[in-house]
Amino acid sequence: MSRVLFIVLFFCSFLAACTKSADSGLAAIKAQAAIDDKIISTYLAQHPELKAKRVDATTTDTSGVYYIIKQAGSGNNLFTNSTQVTVADTGRLLTTQQIFTQTNEFHPSYTLSQVILGWQLGIPRGSKGGIIRLIIPSRDAYGPAPQPQLGTQVGLKDGLPGNAILDFDIQLYDIKN
Numbered sequence: 001m002s003r004v005l006f007i008v009l010f011f012c013s014f015l016a017a018c019t020k021s022a023d024s025g026l027a028a029i030k031a032q033a034a035i036d037d038k039i040i041s042t043y044l045a046q047h048p049e050l051k052a053k054r055v056d057a058t059t060t061d062t063s064g065v066y067y068i069i070k071q072a073g074s075g076n077n078l079f080t081n082s083t084q085v086t087v088a089d090t091g092r093l094l095t096t097q098q099i100f101t102q103t104n105e106f107h108p109s110y111t112l113s114q115v116i117l118g119w120q121l122g123i124p125r126g127s128k129g130g131i132i133r134l135i136i137p138s139r140d141a142y143g144p145a146p147q148p149q150l151g152t153q154v155g156l157k158d159g160l161p162g163n164a165i166l167d168f169d170i171q172l173y174d175i176k177n
Contacts, residue, residue, distance in 0.1 A: 053067055053125075063121055079177075086109040086174035126170070131170065131171045
């Protein structure tokens with residue numbers, strides 16, 4: 001009987017620890033979201049000429065992605081998770097405007113479902129041939145995990161830091177469903 005009681009108590013304490021861990025993780029995510037949102041709103045207030053619009057994220061209520069149509073495109077505006085986009089892009093850290101990625105003459109293609117959430121939410125606001133700027137909070141990019149492989153080729157010594165707010169200019173060369 002004491003073994004059964006011990007097992008039940010052990011199991012209950014394990015579940016309680018999991019709940020505390022999940023609660024503290026959720027609190028950290030919400031705290032970082034508030035920090036990101038404040039930085040982005042301050043940046044946009046300092047640059048009213050951008051006329052940025054917030055993505056209406058029907059898939060998630062936590063999106064903080066903003067977009068600016070820099071050049072209107074034409075053509076295909078139908079996007080799905082399997083849509084393949086061919087782009088040229090320049091990615092910067094919003095706070096320092098330091099470039100961490102840039103495609104010059106090489107125009108990579110991506111399946112929309114395989115890119116960061118900020119791109120999944122923002123790219124469909126553009127059109128083939130257009131240029132869109134996306135401002136992406138860390139929760140819709142790489143989150144708290146540093147990305148040491150990103151940015152080292154363009155001068156970020158330690159790569160992309162955790163909780164980085166990203167700023168992309170993306171030219172949409174082609175869109176295929």
